[in-house]
Amino acid sequence: MSNPHGVAGPARTPVAVLSGTGYGGMELLRLLHAHLSFELVEVTARTGLGQRVCDLFPQLPGVTLPLTERVECAELVFVALPDDAAVAVVPELLVAGRRVVDLSAGFRLREPALYPEWYGYEHPAPALLEMAVYGLPELHRAALKDATLVACPGCYPTAALLALAPALAKGLIEPDIVVDAKSGLSGAGRGLSLGTHYAEANEDVAAYGLPGHRHWPEMLQELADLLPQPSAASREGDEESRIRLTFTPHLVPMTRGILATCYADLRAGIKADVVRAIYTAYYASEPFVHVIGQPPHTKHASGTNHAYVYPTVDPRTDRLVVLAVIDNLGKGAAGQAIQCANVMTGLPETLGLDAAGLYP
């Protein structure tokens, strides 16, 4: 197969974005357009069929593909649909032999019973929940290699899990956790609402999603998996009951970025320098997670797939305060999806994702 850039080389994997008109989809188009080993062959939408992406979205002058209704050629499909639409379409994509990286929440929870409780619908394909791999490469890299269905994490869980994984996995903290997260407005999507109306959201900070945001069960599930196994035998779900998690999301007046500030008591005898050493070692070989020595700024991650993590100890309470920042559309969505796809297809994990942050 000839390479569309006219360069002799290995064939590129044909990929599709379904759909390309939300913020996650747009970001996928931006990143895939520059990806050397994925060839963007299809972009779907519900309206504007036949129009070229570059005509709809001037920020993508190089993407001259027309919008289509369905995927027909791609071997790997990035699903950037709302949850309910994603859950409906993924089974048929899999049946057609395509590999799927789903950015929705439709396949993130292993336990089907959680869907009615948190998302308001019976899951139509509970069997797929077992085969779906949770797409956080730092935690599930091995399983991603052969995955046919990847459920990319939510933006909040990505930040919180990267912040807390070393502490939980290495037994640094008591499993009594507060995650206080701050997100830019793009996290609320492209759909209109009074809360995302400029004049209302500008010059404002507020919490939302109280008393329970949908990212809570997902966060809990993955945090529980990180706990060291208890000595005795345990059933599925026991681990979750061992974690006490409060999660409060806030909207702050900016477009991109998430900061998760996480609090938990250090276990007796754990010292700050040990915390720092363990965090550094835990992420030493990760290309996208950087343990730094200063409070991280969301702006440093803007437009990238990088995460910056700062573990610190409050010396007056021996409480771990660990902060993590990501771009909610990058490592929190599209960037992570491509990182997963790189792992799935045996490519270098950083391919197409090594751009530096747009600063200032």
Place this chain on the structure above:
Amino acid sequence: MSNPHGVAGPARTPVAVLSGTGYGGMELLRLLHAHLSFELVEVTARTGLGQRVCDLFPQLPGVTLPLTERVECAELVFVALPDDAAVAVVPELLVAGRRVVDLSAGFRLREPALYPEWYGYEHPAPALLEMAVYGLPELHRAALKDATLVACPGCYPTAALLALAPALAKGLIEPDIVVDAKSGLSGAGRGLSLGTHYAEANEDVAAYGLPGHRHWPEMLQELADLLPQPSAASREGDEESRIRLTFTPHLVPMTRGILATCYADLRAGIKADVVRAIYTAYYASEPFVHVIGQPPHTKHASGTNHAYVYPTVDPRTDRLVVLAVIDNLGKGAAGQAIQCANVMTGLPETLGLDAAGLYP
């Protein structure tokens, strides 16, 4: 004495602002200009002496006073200087028989030994620390009536104390507290720094002041005072040792506003409806503190002396999550200072402070 508005009525108290060129001072000028019972007679500055306020600050077209070097006539002085300058000037103001409302941190801590530790200087007038009244009327109204020196709270402590006072005073929570606060950039003052440079601060959220912000000891002191007295006799300081407080401030890209998100475990058996009832009762007669039924928005308080408090319980952990918003320059600084001065002079507490919020 004739009223400058030409209306027959009681004489107005002559007041001064020292100095009027920072954000706290500017906000005092804005509010005092409209105050019916205080007459602004002096505004000091270090530079621009002799220039009229309205020529320096076009947003204050009605303030035609010239800047002067010192206070000579005012009976009550609002000190809006940096800490070190405030501590130096307040004693002579008091000696001259003037009453002082100090917006700096110079007289907020009762314990002199905390100044070297947290502020880097030996306090030059430790005796005044005992007589200073902490200027949060909701907690210290009675003492304010006769105060000659009022130490207005910091913006973060104001928000956190209003959020936590009912819970601590009424024994709703364990004294193990996390305060995660988000502030607009005006809280960092008018002095230039890279962190407040527009292109750096815009589209960015970050924590700062780790591992210990100066508002921590002030917050701790006042939280400790709220604890119900233990049954046995206790020495000064014991209460503070009974509170475990972690405080993390963050800067968010907006000009005004503070949101404090506070976390603490509910005591056993305390239910959410009881929490709500106690909060509502606690602030029932307060003109500026509103217990509301939705997560509060900083924007609702913009330009006002109001605070909005939302107590809620995380049903999965029985943790109290209580949110409070204020305008950091209003209830967090200049508004509160005037509220204190109203109490000190026997005026209606809301005089000059009943403007509605600027929204949107």
Place this chain on the structure above:
Amino acid sequence: MSNPHGVAGPARTPVAVLSGTGYGGMELLRLLHAHLSFELVEVTARTGLGQRVCDLFPQLPGVTLPLTERVECAELVFVALPDDAAVAVVPELLVAGRRVVDLSAGFRLREPALYPEWYGYEHPAPALLEMAVYGLPELHRAALKDATLVACPGCYPTAALLALAPALAKGLIEPDIVVDAKSGLSGAGRGLSLGTHYAEANEDVAAYGLPGHRHWPEMLQELADLLPQPSAASREGDEESRIRLTFTPHLVPMTRGILATCYADLRAGIKADVVRAIYTAYYASEPFVHVIGQPPHTKHASGTNHAYVYPTVDPRTDRLVVLAVIDNLGKGAAGQAIQCANVMTGLPETLGLDAAGLYP
């Protein structure tokens, strides 16, 4: 009639806001709540009938009136409805003997034929167009005194007219004018649209309304009135044909504020110092228009009814460049409406409007 504040004094005029749920209406509520001579007796809305304003809008804790469906008691009504709704309701308000200050565009144009062209509908009450007084007190103060129907100017025309009135009225410029205006997002109202979605509007500047914004004919009409009368007799409309006006509005990422940058060639022989002297004299007795010596900042007018005008001459081209700033919701809408009402009812023109700007 007893004064609701319990103070002996002249009866206050009962006023209504119809409707109170858009940004113009909210700002009217904010200002009227503090007005000493108007008593807000009714606030209408289409939904939420019976709910109290303070419960819907936490930024207005003092406004405890319930929303009602219609006006029944008010002698003077502020109409803050969309154009079409305003045009429908104003005639019946007048018939009922109420005086009307209309903030919509429904009665701004004297020429009925312009409505189909610019607003897409036949005007249902063309006779009222003749009796409506254009509510810019600086230009039409005398006519406002006895007006029963006042058509408040649009926000862009207010800024442009205040910028250009001295130059046109005093013959300083050729009537060939470019108005390049920059507005905050609240000018687009509270209705949702992709263009006012935070993530789209933030970090963005763009022109809109090309090739013709609806404020163009209104601006032209009033600019033409300012022209010195030609020596020979002239028919209605001739003046307008003598003006060549290009108007380009832009949205900039902020909530409040308009800056109009206006360009026109100076007439031969006119010097910069003459320009400045004429501007200063023209507005010398205006309480709300300030001719200043520096480029004005929209922030200086935030939350106020003030306008700041800076006339300057480009020395390389002898072109007048005059800049004016207002708060689009203040002098550009609600503030101006109250200023008009003050004039209509013989009150001091600044009553309820003398608050300083919220800065920063």
Place this chain on the structure above:
Amino acid sequence: MSNPHGVAGPARTPVAVLSGTGYGGMELLRLLHAHLSFELVEVTARTGLGQRVCDLFPQLPGVTLPLTERVECAELVFVALPDDAAVAVVPELLVAGRRVVDLSAGFRLREPALYPEWYGYEHPAPALLEMAVYGLPELHRAALKDATLVACPGCYPTAALLALAPALAKGLIEPDIVVDAKSGLSGAGRGLSLGTHYAEANEDVAAYGLPGHRHWPEMLQELADLLPQPSAASREGDEESRIRLTFTPHLVPMTRGILATCYADLRAGIKADVVRAIYTAYYASEPFVHVIGQPPHTKHASGTNHAYVYPTVDPRTDRLVVLAVIDNLGKGAAGQAIQCANVMTGLPETLGLDAAGLYP
């Protein structure tokens, strides 16, 4: 020479950034890090020598070069210094045989006498002004190929020239021009000032630089070059006298982006469709200039080297209103510098510059 990526291929040109700590320099580092044919070998600074770029600037995790004091190896040097420092260092770089792309204003003006007038210093190397090529590839591509010294345009001139070039070159307009430009705050650089202090600049729009911004003579020089030659012989400078240019820059509250709104009378008989056709043809083969059919948004260009141009005609005045947007740090600075360097070294002009815009 071996390729540092370990890939067999042509040697990359060693380049340096001098200095890398301002916003222009940072953006050069971001772009050069991803450039396949330039090898970044040196980054200079005045302070922090020996520190790694990635440690100073977390947004550049891949740039592990240490800061050095001077350039020693690079064949091509990007100079991102303030004007005075640039003018001092460029001659010695040239003497050492390096090619220079200068982002300062130090070599943009051909006429030495303009430097004292506009920049306040006698130009120390006037001979270099003649050999410097103005680095706008769309206008000076041929001359750039062999240039040893390129003076990259200012951000405002880039936007204005791209907006006006077709109209002036093709004789569509009278040479009487108003350029009303709106810029984000990063255009003011990384140096601190009250005007770029967040709390002052946020929620504010204002003009600045009146009555003459330094980009005016540069804009005039290049606009004049675009004029069709007059029939009779003309001396240097005559063209400039034929153009009447007013330029007003404004700061708007965003980080990146410039919008230039340009006004000029159409020549008699020129119609809107001709204007559009001529613009489209003029830029038909330009990879970075897009003539679009809607008012352009600065956000569409964010992070890119693209410019979007929208020519339109005000039908009521036959005035050309042409809008152009760029990223002031992209096409307005670092992107353009790299585009010039690509031309200078015979590389494809889009190399390293084909990233899509960061949206939203």
